[in-house]
Amino acid sequence: MPHVKLHIPGPVEVSQKTFKAFCSPMIGHRGQGFKDLYAKIQPQLQQLLFTKQLVYLSTSSAWGVMEGAVRNVVHKKVLNCMCGAFSDKWFDVSKKCGKEAEALQVPWGSPIRAEQIDARLATGQFDALTLIHNETSTGVMSPLEEIAALKKKYPDVMFIVDAVSSMSAIKIEFDRLDIDVLLAGTQKAFAMPPGLAVFVCSPAALAKAAQTKDRGYYFDFVEFQKNAEQSMTPSTPSIGHVYALASKLEDFFAEGLDARFARHKKLSQMTRDWAAGHGFNFFPEKGYESVTLTCINNGAKPGGTVMDVAKLQKSVKDQGFLIDGGYGKIKGTTFRLSNMGDETEATMRELYTALDKGLKSQ
Numbered sequence: 001m002p003h004v005k006l007h008i009p010g011p012v013e014v015s016q017k018t019f020k021a022f023c024s025p026m027i028g029h030r031g032q033g034f035k036d037l038y039a040k041i042q043p044q045l046q047q048l049l050f051t052k053q054l055v056y057l058s059t060s061s062a063w064g065v066m067e068g069a070v071r072n073v074v075h076k077k078v079l080n081c082m083c084g085a086f087s088d089k090w091f092d093v094s095k096k097c098g099k100e101a102e103a104l105q106v107p108w109g110s111p112i113r114a115e116q117i118d119a120r121l122a123t124g125q126f127d128a129l130t131l132i133h134n135e136t137s138t139g140v141m142s143p144l145e146e147i148a149a150l151k152k153k154y155p156d157v158m159f160i161v162d163a164v165s166s167m168s169a170i171k172i173e174f175d176r177l178d179i180d181v182l183l184a185g186t187q188k189a190f191a192m193p194p195g196l197a198v199f200v201c202s203p204a205a206l207a208k209a210a211q212t213k214d215r216g217y218y219f220d221f222v223e224f225q226k227n228a229e230q231s232m233t234p235s236t237p238s239i240g241h242v243y244a245l246a247s248k249l250e251d252f253f254a255e256g257l258d259a260r261f262a263r264h265k266k267l268s269q270m271t272r273d274w275a276a277g278h279g280f281n282f283f284p285e286k287g288y289e290s291v292t293l294t295c296i297n298n299g300a301k302p303g304g305t306v307m308d309v310a311k312l313q314k315s316v317k318d319q320g321f322l323i324d325g326g327y328g329k330i331k332g333t334t335f336r337l338s339n340m341g342d343e344t345e346a347t348m349r350e351l352y353t354a355l356d357k358g359l360k361s362q
């Protein structure tokens, strides 16, 4: 079967270099070889996340750590900020973990605003909140800086941030922002195969986790810290992923982090320009558009071009590209184009050319 290049917002296209690293010969996870590998990438991960904390590697999808965060640091009640499919689900996950949880729901397409969180935290009921920085289902990026600034007012509230589709594509300064848990899966902006999550915890989050009795084992943050101090993981990790991550970090630093951040910003702007040029408008509220994917409105809001998304998808697929036809309840009334990972201006133009052709054949 000929390969169809992924322009869906995760998993995204994986380079041959990354696959080659992924297929490195196996080593033991308690041996010096693995410790050397993890120790080599640890400072790069810390640089990427602007932190002095140890960065952990979890062999799981992002949801493992999202659930783990709730299990480790929520004692009283968690405020789940909800603005799309992933953030909405986190509320259900909190309840399934047996936690007291409250929904801060805004309409899909809107961001979460700091003042909305402030009003809820002011009740004093909460000791944690969950926030999705870049809501992949709607293409909305919430204002992380403004929200994180609330931490000064509520120092005892644990700020749990999912940066699954934004980590490594935009600067997130973990230590300066005073976030407590920051996590991502590697199949999104890292452009790696699915199956590994990267996360970091504040000292306060670790101290709180240590006091949590029913935090479980597989996602016990205290175990992650203890093991990371020895350049190890609590259980046998997907070692191929760690090799792939080392290769990816090599790519990030060869390009330079600032250049990488600028590239994602530029490519998302190019995609919006392409869409606007065809009379489309956008699902996210203006000013809160993601830098890693574009969620294009196709009738979910009044005005703008409307067409047959399934037909467009098929035409583009026949030309070798996979695009997304909208997530969950906005399937068909939106569609999404990803520019995350290794994309360049040239590769994005190839996608626009295929889309142009697809639109002509509507």
Ligand SMILES: *Cc1c(COP(=O)(O)O)cnc(C)c1O
Pocket (backbone or CB within 6 Å): 010, 061, 062, 063, 064, 086, 132, 134, 135, 136, 137, 162, 163, 164, 165, 185, 188
């Ligand atoms: C993809 C995604 C998830 C879920 O990730 P899995 O790797 O499937 O667990 C969670 N949050 C966001 C923002 C995502 O984009």
